[in-house]
Amino acid sequence: MAKASSLYPGITIDTPLSGRNPIQADGLVVTELPFLGKITLRGDAADPAFAAAVKSVLGTDLPTQPMTSQRVGNTRVFWKAFDEWLIWTPEDAEQKLGADLNAALTGLRKSVVDVSDYYTILRIDGPRSRDLLAKGCVIDLHPRAFHPGQATGTGFHHATIFITQTDSDVFDIMVRWSFADYLWNYFADGAREWAA
Amino acid sequence: MFLVKCPWCGWRDQTEFSYGGEAHIARPLEPGQISDAEWGDYIYTRRNTKGVHAERWSHTQGCGRWFNALRHTVTDVMWDSYKMGEDAPTPPKDWDGMTCCDDHKKLAEGAKK
């Protein structure tokens, strides 16, 4: 939903899916998680200085195993690549986190980029979530193959997505702003077969 | 649609990757010192191997990293992948690409002996 900015008074802020009602079907709800903070962090995890500096800011070690993530409070840190992490923060926490990371990492090989608006996140919740994702996702999301806390980049037809499971039947899917409408429409169309 | 082994993310659908052509083609260090023909070969000429081909892939939709892999271009079976800068693994000389990846470890060990 478009809404008033809490940082800049009097300003309406939007997401690519502003104004959409959740997609609802039997065993399925799809909603947008708007305005989460998102930061791309890059650097050399093998460099102890880098690891320590990041830990001093995040309060946790960076995940170094492919497809894993860490959660500290409301912040989630995902392994994106061997030298890249994605951090999701609560709304409006990204500026401070970004600044803190930059400060802590000064002089080290690194990159910190705010990508909060580059992406948005769709949440699929319900026992049919896997069936919906199976309409386009090329990775196996069966409970034996993919667990809560795991995360990876992959594809959904034309969209590149980053997917993580947060709970037994809940998946959060991050997608570029300009592909959000497409993905949303895909889900909406796909959910029709279970429409109440 | 074959599978490609990302050295980090594991075996994934080929559609998640971008192909980057033949591997181990280094850019000439002194382009000014080489002939037009040598420069032309660097940009255009490729082994185009029928058989075991060393090639580059990027896990574009996944981790986004480039790596190298050996694939048999007759059957599209991938022997293994390896990170940039690492040496290529060595499948047995007579590997015909008609084995499944599960067997490659065994084959590789056999070849060493």
Added chain:
Amino acid sequence: MSQTYRLAEKGRLDRSQKLTFTYDGQSYTGYRGDTLASALLANGVKLVGRSFKYHRPRGIMSAGSEEPNALVQLEEGARTEPNTRATVVDLYDGLTAASQNCWPSVKFDLQSVNQKIAKFFPAGFYYKTFMFPASWWTPVYEKIIRRAAGLGKSPMERDPDSYAQKFAFCDVLVVGGGPAGIAAALAAGRTGARVILADEQSEMGGALLSDDALIDGQPALDWVAKSLAELDRLEDVTVLPRTTVSGYYDYNYLTALERVTDHLGPQADDRIPRQRFWKIRAKKVVLAQGAIERPLVFADNDRPGIMLAAALRTYINRYGVMPGRQVVVFTNNDSAYKTAIDAHTAGASVDIVDLRENPTGPLVKQAEALMIRIHKGCAVVSTSGKHAVTGCEIAKLSADGKSLVSDTTYIGCDILANSNGWNPSVHLWSQARGKLTWDTEKNCFIPGHAGPWLPVAAGSGTGAYDLGDCLSQGFAQGAAAAKDAGFGSGEVPKTPATAPLVEGPDRMVWTIPGKKPLGHGKAKHFHDHQNDVVASDIHLAAREGYLSVEHLKRYTTTGMGTDQGKTSNVNALAIMAEIRNAAIPEVGTTTFRPPYTPITFGAVTGQNRNHLFIQERTSAMHPAHVENGAVFEDVGDWKRPWYFPKTSKSGATETMDEAVLRECRQVRETVGMLDASTLGKIDIQGKDAAEFLNWIYTNKWDNLKPGRARYGLMLNEHGMVFDDGVTTRLADDHFHMTTTTGGAARVLGWLENWSQTEWPQMEVYMTSVTEQWAVCTITGPNARALLADVTSMPLDPETFPFMAMQEGTVAGAPARVYRISFTGDLAYEINVPARYGLHVWRALQEAGKTHGLCLYGTETMHVLRAEKGFIIVGQDTDGTVTPMDLDMDWIVSKKKDDFLGRRSFYRTDTKREGRKQLVGLLTENPNFVLPEGAHVVEDVKPKPPMKTLGHVTSSYFSPNVGRSIALALVADGINRKGDTLSVPLMNGHVEKVTLTDTVFFDKEGVRSNG
């Protein structure tokens, strides 16, 4: 008519559900559980189609997906569907079908005259004729051939149904739900493995559905039911009836088409997909596809009523139809005796014609005991009947099977069932790169060495026809597959008890001699019923040198029909082997290719249609553009405002030309605003970022000051321009790059590629931020005043000069404002995080009211930049253009030793004089706008060919210059400025043009200061 041929008791039908259907305008009834074919046979309809070439009457030959003959046009209107095999259509109430490829009707088909002149249509006849006169081929001969060919008719309306795709993963995929497949699924499923069991039929059970076998002393179908119930209880087992596995691709990727609602008939609502296309990645695959019966190749073996023996048995037992009263069973093996026995039991009078002199199996004994007449050592040598078979002649065969050694005897019959043994279904095995072996005992191809994905086969698909063997193979392979996939110990469930199958040997006579030598007389020995290919065509092909099985296929079209030769291929190659005096495996098979049976395009596409075909990417300001009445242009997958037509009070809407003229003028007079969000943006960080850019761009970057921006050209290693854009240094180790809209992904890929693979030691990281930033570009003399209304940033040229960047707030939102210009006028590119984009756009629009703000789109942008001679990569360049060709030598650093593409400048052709170079063109008639793409010549000839010097890349009417302007790539153009050349157009007009500089407006470049 009311199901005269329906048996009282038998069949897996729900007789409480009587269904009405229409065939060729006539109404009939059938039951739930029927196929269209079984229902037609129950109603005594045998003639269902006309053959491809000769338009001979054709009936129903099989009871499955291998059917070559009984193709119908299913339904009418939007849901019509050509070439549908009646044998696989589940009957539903209200079904409508019609015969196809015949006119005016299937009974009286005018083109059946082709039969009479069949002698003139041997294989390949069209390669030998229709050559004279040459000019007649396309308009006359080909038209006739096209009309005559082609089978059914395409739908002419949009499909009202929906389709879906499903990506599935499993440990064990079992293809085929006969006894072997069910056993495999049970064995695998019990280990806890994820199992998918797919069968193309409406029910699981395979051959058992047509059989009366016992398992553990109980009807086999009880075992099937019990097993399915168990599978249903296993959480990770999915059983998919009506699902044909269509393709077996690399790494155990298999596709399957599930017919979700086809058996229910047209649905009122398209919410439930009509068909679902499965894309399955399996760890292990068990192929239990069964076997397909092979017909005998005998004279006139194509009349309606002539069918496969097992098919007749299926009609009797599974569908409760005894389609005739007098049955002849013609066989070379024991299995067809079951058909004879069942037909006899169903009340028909039965004759068995057995090629074998001395058949011995227990089934033979059983038939003898039932007093069924058996004509041993005999063959059917002719058949008769106009629209359906009415009888046949039989005769004794010589020991070599090549000739008749007795007079013929006539037997009246209305059904002629025949069997030439079985072909295991090795299609998917072969698609999976598995080798085939010819089994000399069973006379068929069976799976040999497996391909890399190591599928396993079980059941009659391996040539094991004994039910017990099928079950035990299924259990064993299912258990082994699960174990290989990491489940269970490999322990094999115990096979239940079944009666052993005891069969005598077959007698192979690949071509049954007729009364006349092959190819003489009228009789035809069909092996490919659908494409009307006969044994004598194979002889002809061989005679003419088309000896390879692949040439045979293509010369005669054998096996190229919608059935892909499921019943014909092995017969064809066996006949070729005989002719060549070669062993059958030496002749070999043609290549098995997907799909196993034809798959609907709709299903392959699934949801990827209409608005989901390819994403429509839009910027954060898109809602405002829609409100403002923008007309959009497709740029890559983006929808960008092209122009903003105004509607006058009288209701007239501006044309594109009018809108663009107005927008162009107003931008230069007051101020305009463009949505530039789609430009690619890349955040570049790291201590080596500047050095990296030195490699990537032709100019120098290490000397750029933070807060300042610079334009760059990017080349590939061929030395050709492939992208351009402005890049800003945000900090020593931090740059913000922009790229063209269409080039964004390519450029990022290019940078990543070099940094990761060639220069991994460089400290530089790229991150795409295209959508992070929404960009409102304001440009024109009033731009500064407008911006001043919505920001408190200092805007005076000293503090905020051209090619500089400032951070601050605009309209209350955090912003980076870049003072760069693509119009040549004073301009600001206001970047805000996308969430603020719509707000800022609206705020600027509002504030702009007092500054004469006009919204403009990409077309005006193109005109304005052309006025200034700014290039558009991809329009004024095409991948063959160097910076020097663009007269942009100034941007190529002479100080750098190297950068990407530099070496290519020194190649003979690249450094050559007289290359095509970018110049301006002014037409003689200032109002004449050259078409883009028109060519420039020196010597105009009355008509082409004319030697051209280059072409117009950009061309517009420029209201600001007050005339038309154009850019062109012209050979040696830079040296030829001032010359007058010509542009001859395709409509005959020739426009004289003068070569000029590329800058048409504000040559002094003062306007960018405001």
Added chain:
Amino acid sequence: MKKYSIFAIARNARTHHENWERAWRSPDPKPHYDVVIVGGGGHGLATAYYLAKECGITNVAVIEKGWLGGGNTGRNTTIVRSNYLMDESAALYDHAVQLWEDLSDELNYNVMFSQRGLLHLAHNVHDMQEIGRRGNSIYMNGIDSEFLSPGQVKDMVPIINLNCRYPVMGGLLQRRGGTARHDAVAWGYARAADAMGVDIIQNCEVTGFKIEGGVVKGVETTRGSIGAGKVGVVAAGHSSVVAEMAGFRMPLESFPLQAFVSEPMKPIVDCVIMSNAIHAYISQSDKGELVIGGSGDPFISYSQRGSFDQIEHVVGPVLELYPIFSRVRMLRQWGGITDVTVDRSPIMTKTPVENMFFNCGWGTGGFKATPGSGHVFAHSIAKGEMHPIAAPFSMDRFHTGALIDEAAAAAVAH
């Protein structure tokens, strides 16, 4: 060679078609030929034919590792056109089209060359600029070329959906373009070449070359060594493999390209329609199948298959443009191995080995050139100098940079 005609058929009908002679012999290889052609696809066979017919060199063998025409000649979507952008290409491909126009007659074999018209659709402004430039360029080269408005496109192809995701903004038509029967081309050339004494040797793979002092002397094959005065290599997808045998490399990569056909239907698509922006092309064969192709897989492969997702990427656009085909079914899909150059133009060239000539790099679009390619290549081999039409396509362009860049202008070469 006995002449084929309706009369021949009638005559043979009387004798139950038992007296047709072989279309070509299956001779054993001779120890030496003046020219050995490696590769029995359309181009190789045409080369042999023109060597015999026009250059008076009849002591020629065509060596084919499998069956004649079993390479890309037997697996292409049969599109013929000459509306190429670059002057050099236009000259080459139009030379071919002119030969096509008389080919059935010349070979006495109906190759079913059907000038049903070839339409390129433009779906966006960039496409319009591309066809604008190409259409004019073709026109200036004296080749037929017409622009169509969307309405005219609709008149020509009534079943098209103009307002699809990328609306049809216009079209470029070449009326002389069309299709031909692929197999017949190989067979027709083989028969005519054979009749002039060319030996066509199938199931014989070239495994190496005899090269002495930088001069080729013969070929090694699975059926023994064969001496040769000159060698012309026309091995399409396998060009790099054969070049390796001769000790040099080519600027080529071999990519899979797939095609598929629908079940046959009554005539519904009259011309050939190509769409580069959404990448699908479609025509209907005389048997009634829709013949459909698109772009190739993006990795090298000799598997003669391709990935299923490429098929999906073609079916999607087809249904977008022709939604009525949603219920129509795909009958068969297959793949070929296309040797692709970076500029998407072929290579006809002398090589580092004297008397060895290469004709390759036709990639995804060489069927249409078959007669022209064979013709100029034959003359080049005979003379030892590249024919003027072939000369710009020499291999040294990759050193000088004088590419004939059909790829650069975003035209796709099918």
